[in-house]
Amino acid sequence: MKLLSWNVRGLGKSRTRKRLQETLRDVNPSVIFLIETKLQVAEMLNVRRRWGFQCGVEVSSRGKSGGLCLAWKMDCDVTLRSLSDRHIDAMISRDSDDNCWRFTGFYGAPEEQLRAESWNLLRHLDDSPDIPWVGMGDFNEILYTNEKVGGRICSQRQMDAFQAVLDEYGLTDLGYIGRWYTWEKGKFSATNIRERLDRGVANGAWWNLFLLFSLQHLVDSLSDHCPLLLDTGVDPRGLRHSHFKFEVAWLVEESCEQEVYRLWTGSKGLVTDRLYVVSKGLDCWFRKPRCSRKVTTAALKK
Numbered sequence: 001m002k003l004l005s006w007n008v009r010g011l012g013k014s015r016t017r018k019r020l021q022e023t024l025r026d027v028n029p030s031v032i033f034l035i036e037t038k039l040q041v042a043e044m045l046n047v048r049r050r051w052g053f054q055c056g057v058e059v060s061s062r063g064k065s066g067g068l069c070l071a072w073k074m075d076c077d078v079t080l081r082s083l084s085d086r087h088i089d090a091m092i093s094r095d096s097d098d099n100c101w102r103f104t105g106f107y108g109a110p111e112e113q114l115r116a117e118s119w120n121l122l123r124h125l126d127d128s129p130d131i132p133w134v135g136m137g138d139f140n141e142i143l144y145t146n147e148k149v150g151g152r153i154c155s156q157r158q159m160d161a162f163q164a165v166l167d168e169y170g171l172t173d174l175g176y177i178g179r180w181y182t183w184e185k186g187k188f189s190a191t192n193i194r195e196r197l198d199r200g201v202a203n204g205a206w207w208n209l210f211l212l213f214s215l216q217h218l219v220d221s222l223s224d225h226c227p228l229l230l231d232t233g234v235d236p237r238g239l240r241h242s243h244f245k246f247e248v249a250w251l252v253e254e255s256c257e258q259e260v261y262r263l264w265t266g267s268k269g270l271v272t273d274r275l276y277v278v279s280k281g282l283d284c285w286f287r288k289p290r291c292s293r294k295v296t297t298a299a300l301k302k
Helices: 014-027 041-050 112-125 156-168 204-209 248-252 254-266 271-286 297-301
Strands: 002-007 031-035 055-059 068-072 076-083 087-094 100-107 133-138 183-185 193-195 198-202 214-217 228-231
Touching: 002 014, 002 100, 002 133, 002 198, 031 100, 031 133, 041 055, 041 068, 055 076, 055 087, 068 076, 068 087, 068 100, 087 112, 100 112, 100 204, 112 156, 133 204, 133 228, 156 254, 198 228, 204 271, 254 271
Parallel strands: 002 031, 100 133
Antiparallel strands: 002 228, 031 068, 055 068, 076 087, 087 100, 133 198, 183 193, 214 228
């Protein structure tokens, strides 16, 4: 199953709607979560039906900002759990399999002073820790300093608060394929800012359910945010999958031990489930942008 999450920054113009329709036709997602539609419920309903998404739920914009939409095709079974102007939470399954899991489309507050309210919303949503749970969207925050280039230095306190709420509820970053940033502002190098504001996170039960998933950062000029495309892959039960390989070179990096501790303490379930979360998390940690992985032979021999 494919799910697309995107902060589209407004769908008021017919040209913008047509461009998005072309993107949806190219990637063919079964479920879409759109942020900042800037449309009322009736308008968004008509638009997504023209795109072939007969089922869905919308949250109206407030003036010239906001607006959410979660829409799905007929072969998906989606049950709404809750919604607000910052999230849409639902249970998802498909006619072709028995897997049932939770999806939360999330839109973090753009205002830094309201970011704590976003994390409190995540805490409020964590009412079923044993259910496989994945969240996607524009969190409007980064986790690490290397997830931003340009502009003012990010607040370590804000990043720590975001990491703390993820750790508290066993949610681990899904990593990505593609360019490292998801948002860009400024055409000239002196004023250009790039950040990874959009991401996917999931708990250990979801990671264990979809061993072959992938999350791509697609490239599209429709918005200053790029689309996220999550592909859960085929049901891996009964299939062989590649073995995790721990690299000795990682041991000389101070952050490795911290990352293992964070992943282990943030995971839940059986030991095998927690080990799997740690292995996948280390793979994502190793691929983080601009982190030097060059280690000298002398350093390895120490």
